[in-house]
Amino acid sequence: MQIRRIMRLPEVMAVTGYKRSSIYNFMQEDTFPKCYRIGKRAVGWDSVEVERWVKTKLRRGA
Numbered sequence: 001m002q003i004r005r006i007m008r009l010p011e012v013m014a015v016t017g018y019k020r021s022s023i024y025n026f027m028q029e030d031t032f033p034k035c036y037r038i039g040k041r042a043v044g045w046d047s048v049e050v051e052r053w054v055k056t057k058l059r060r061g062a
Contacts, residue, residue, distance in 0.1 A: 002051065006036070006044035016054060 013019060018026070026032030033049035 002048050005047045006038060007047045007050055008042075008044050012045050012050055015050060 007015070009020060009023070012023060016023065023032060027034060033045055033053055035043040035045050038044045
């Protein structure tokens with residue numbers, strides 16, 4: 001069982017290998033997990049959703 005936690009953008013970039021602009025482009029295309037507002041000027045991503053996205057990309061060979 002994976003522990004669900006909030007990932008901030010630098011960690012999401014490190015895990016996916018994509019830069020900020022690519023991540024936000026994927027979100028606009030509805031191909032990347034949406035972020036959640038966690039503060040006035042802060043967002044985060046669900047770690048389980050991001051890891052699932054990475055595994056799917058690896059399976060597809062993308």
